[in-house]
Amino acid sequence: MGDTTIRPEIQSLIDQVKFDDKGLVPCICQDAATGEVLMFAFMNRESLGITLERGLACYYSRSRGKLWLKGESSGHTQKIKDIRLDCDADCLLIKVEQQGAACHTGYRSCFYRHRDAADTWAPDGEPLFSQNEMDAKYGKK
Amino acid sequence: MGDTTIRPEIQSLIDQVKFDDKGLVPCICQDAATGEVLMFAFMNRESLGITLERGLACYYSRSRGKLWLKGESSGHTQKIKDIRLDCDADCLLIKVEQQGAACHTGYRSCFYRHRDAADTWAPDGEPLFSQNEMDAKYGKK
Numbered sequence: 001m002g003d004t005t006i007r008p009e010i011q012s013l014i015d016q017v018k019f020d021d022k023g024l025v026p027c028i029c030q031d032a033a034t035g036e037v038l039m040f041a042f043m044n045r046e047s048l049g050i051t052l053e054r055g056l057a058c059y060y061s062r063s064r065g066k067l068w069l070k071g072e073s074s075g076h077t078q079k080i081k082d083i084r085l086d087c088d089a090d091c092l093l094i095k096v097e098q099q100g101a102a103c104h105t106g107y108r109s110c111f112y113r114h115r116d117a118a119d120t121w122a123p124d125g126e127p128l129f130s131q132n133e134m135d136a137k138y139g140k141k
Numbered sequence: 142m143g144d145t146t147i148r149p150e151i152q153s154l155i156d157q158v159k160f161d162d163k164g165l166v167p168c169i170c171q172d173a174a175t176g177e178v179l180m181f182a183f184m185n186r187e188s189l190g191i192t193l194e195r196g197l198a199c200y201y202s203r204s205r206g207k208l209w210l211k212g213e214s215s216g217h218t219q220k221i222k223d224i225r226l227d228c229d230a231d232c233l234l235i236k237v238e239q240q241g242a243a244c245h246t247g248y249r250s251c252f253y254r255h256r257d258a259a260d261t262w263a264p265d266g267e268p269l270f271s272q273n274e275m276d277a278k279y280g281k282k
Contacts (some may be wrong), residue, residue, distance in 0.1 A: 009260040014147055021269050028169050028178055035176025037169055040232040052256070074262055085262050086251040087244050091181040093252045105227050110227040111234045115193070119150040 006049040018090040024060060025092055028104065032081035032095035038102035039110040041068075044091065055080045057096055065119055074137040076100035101127070106134045147190040155189050159231040165201060166233055170243065172250075173222035173236035179243035180251040182209075183235065196221045198237055215278040217241035242268070247275045 006014070019025050024042040031038055041059040043051065047067050050058040057078035061068040071077030078096035085092060103110040106127035116122040129137075147155070160166050161226040165183040172179055182200040184192065188208050191199040198219035202209040212218030219237035225234060247270035257263040270278075 011184050013256060013260060013262065024182065028165060028181060030176075030178060035171075035179065037171060040167065040169060040227060082255055084252040084255040084265075086181060087246050087248070087253070088251075089262075091251075093178050104227050107228070110229075110232075111225040112228070114223055114225040115154060119154060121154065121230075124225075 004050045004053050006053060010049060010052045013052060014045055016089060017048065017085065017092070018088065019045065020090070024062070025090060027059065027092040027094060029057065029078060030093060030095050031058070031098055035099070036109055037111055038078075038096070038098055038108070051080060051094070052083070057094060070102075071099060073139065074100065074104075074134070076102065076137075078102070101129055101134070104134060104138070106130060145191045145194050147194060151190060151193045154193060156185055157230060158189065158226065158233070159229065160186065161231070163202070166231060167206070168200065168233040168235060170198060170219060171234060171236050172239055174238070177250055178252055179219075179237070179239055179249070191231070192235070193224070194222060198235060211241060211243075214280065215241065215245075215275070217243065217278075242270055242275075244277060245279070247271060 003030045019023055023044050027041055027043050028037060042062060044060040047058040047060045057070045057080060059068045059070060080094055080096055082095040083092065101108050106129035109127050109129045112123055112125060113121040114124045154225060158166055164185050168182055168184050169178060170180045181201060187199040188199040188201045198211045198221060200209045200211060218240045219236055221235055223236040242249050247268035249269050253264055254262040255265045
């Protein structure tokens with residue numbers, strides 16, 4: 001994955017993004033068809049380059065300290081339909097065609113909990129996949 | 142603003158959110174009616190409490206180092222329609238009724254630029270307000 005060739009015009013796009021002191025930029029991921037916000041993660045220069053060149057979302061996993069081609073394990077890839085930059089050039093928004101579930105819990109979106117009328121963070125809706133199904137996808141079995 | 146009373150049930154909601162080592166949590170703001178992602182900012186415990194109690198988006202401005210009741214200067218307030226928490230409890234999503242423009246540039250959304258066919262970050266659409274109109278709203282004249 002790290003051997004992806006980054007063309008000069010793509011390098012120029014990357015150079016206009018402001019990465020933080022850890023070399024990261026936040027990225028919001030939204031379903032291109034429905035507008036549902038699916039997840040939130042970070043990209044570094046390399047993962048943004050791969051995303052722009054391949055047309056598939058690639059993040060940087062802070063917990064694992066490495067590139068994270070979304071769906072590489074689970075098959076739940078994100079095909080890029082649009083990529084946007086905010087006014088301060090320090091946040092990205094990608095609109096994607098999501099395969100399966102964006103969330104490792106099996107819910108389509110990571111934002112499956114909301115403040116309900118009883119003032120609790122309550123799940124809203126049902127997951128697409130059970131935890132057992134998700135564990136199998138990630139080879140945890 | 143800092144004198145807003147936080148009820149125990151709201152304090153419990155706040156206590157379940159994971160703030161980072163700077164005491165901040167990222168927050169994605171989305172138009173409740175259209176699904177358009179409007180902006181991205183941070184909240185601290187106090188601004189989240191105010192948001193939950195008042196039903197108006199209140200962020201923490203990292204550049205100004207203080208609470209930021211959105212629209213306080215410009216009138217472009219954000220009324221909360223839904224507030225959601227992600228699977229890791231370290232990112233918020235608010236769905237709002239936006240007055241005017243969310244972006245200080247006069248565009249409705251901060252994410253007004255996108256990668257175009259020529260591989261540049263090109264504005265997509267037109268601003269709601271001119272820069273002069275925005276300056277007037279912020280008292281810059």
